[in-house]
Amino acid sequence: MTEAVPLRIEQHGEVTIASRIVGFARFLRDKGFPIGVHEGLDALRLVRTGDWRDADAVRLGLKALLCASDADWRRYDELFDAYWRRRGMRRMARIAGATSRRDKPTLAGSGEPGNRQQEADRLNRGDEDDLAAGGEGRQAGASTMETLYSTDLRHIHDPEEMALVYDLADRLARRLRYRMTRRHRIAARGRHLDLRKTIHRSIRHGGTPLQLAFRKRRVRPPRLVLLLDASGSMSQYSAFFIRFISGVVDRFRDAEAFIFHTRLIHLSDALKERDPVKAAERLDVMTMGWAGGTKIGESLATFNRQHAERVLNSRTIVVIVSDGYDTGEPEALAAQLARIQKRARRVVWLNPMIGWDGYEPVAGGMAAALPYTDLFAPAHNLESLAALEPYFAKL
């Protein structure tokens, strides 16, 4: 056993091993690894008692200590090399094939960054008075709200109106989330006896169970999986849906979100971003460079292959938001959707085009998908989104 090396943080201005270890822990934490004070201390302990010159041992030991999921596991080696050997990091986004150059992000409808900052401020304040005050100069108050509720989202371009709609979408999402996660308790009278409590009470009566206690029943909240079509034809609606989805997924632990166009991307991390503007930016970065026609069938196949096992169970509600325009095989779409329907509780397909006059689901993809959906509903304005609430609350 080699002698223990004194590990003081600073020694005559030299950077010692201990400070590098702490720096590494901090480096990983910035990259999203859940590392707290205890992990840092244990990392130091590890290095102090082991042979820190054995780089392999240090690598393996810190891997076991500092990783917390298979996503961390996969990123660790590259990050270890980047930090300790100063090798460059090649990619930020974990999307096969896509480049990750940050370009000027765009939000459907709004233009300059200045505008967006104001909008972000307004939204973050989330005060209805502020918004109403912002709407001064036009018809303020309830009537504007009502009109906005029924206006098709693709016709809204005015930034102030859009801000209003965003806020309403937020509230809708929060209400939906509340309805879905509320748990029912039937305390006084239930179907199952709580034997333990009953016996406790029976002691008072010499062992005779005179007072029965019933077990509280809890209805487990359903799980939500959202698949959003991000293709060009949907772009007029995407921003709103992202907003809506953010509101539902935020702090709703059992919700997962994906977007697809030519391929499928797992979104939930990007959406956990608190600032909705930043969330939309991250999404734009991830979806940039997506050319070509929508491949719904293939995207669903990717979902089934990589994620279904983990996220689908008998309590899951799958919500697909898409206009159904597909350049792939309709049979493939149908087959993949059938698989999803078999494993999930409900499959809901939201198509903004249903709200358009004269729309009929005759396009190949949409028609093929129809028999495998439990609910086929419009989603072109806030009214239609609000109409979903009772359906979801009942599930």
Next chain:
Amino acid sequence: MEANRQILLKRLSAVGYVADSQLAMAVALMQQLRRPLLLEGEAGVGKTEVAKSLAAVLDAPLIRLQCYEGLDAQSAVYEWNYQRQLLAIKIWESEAVSAVEKEKHVFEEEFLLERPLLKAIKAETETVLLIDEVDRADEEFEAYLLEVLSDFQISIPEIGTIAARTIPLVVLTSNGTRELSDALRRRCLYHYVDYPAIDKELRIINTRMPGIEQHLAGQIAGFVSALRREDLVKKPGVAETLDWAAALVGLDIRDLRDAPEAVHESLMCLLKTREDSEAVSLEVVERLAGKVA
């Protein structure tokens, strides 16, 4: 440390578990830092085996808590023996003892049924506590578990707080059907158990079936590895590989190319869904067998 790890690898191999140095490091850290170990991976890769083998190597009793949906903290820790309690109450009915006395007597340790968590805490010698499939239990149970794993003490309202006499080595496994809480992940050391590479799987086959013909063993490892790369609904795990190897030996098949029909029929050991059985036809079997010959 290095020496310890090598010894651990040898001992694990001796009890039938083929580990890599990463896992050996995780186990060594478990003992040194006294943190639980979280093992994640697909079903059938050998997560539960790690705990069993560790218990065998350390010659410690294995205490197993199998998690399921609806498992509540109580059932994992203790249960009162209601029948005995009621009986005792009845027997004491005529005794001239106060109700308070009766109540005290009825809640003594002799009426307590110990469940895995309590057993692990009260053990006199070091134990290995396996909390299997922790993702099946719900968030409340996880929170309670976290508390127990931090303090290693359990409070029973009627008796008091019981502190651990020895700290068990805790191994948690998860199939990834539910996202575990950050707090639990942070508390644990982490190890992802993946499907083994061909050479590792070959070593596993040789460890578990010593004496198997090397030519066949190599073919089996190669075949299963190639099969996992196909588009299957349910990929075969290590347990399935070993079943299949035993089946092939039992059927007296020396080379996969010799009897493709028999091999195809024996695939029921590896493929457990109708879709997969239909997808892997005789032609696919012949193709894969040809590749690994």
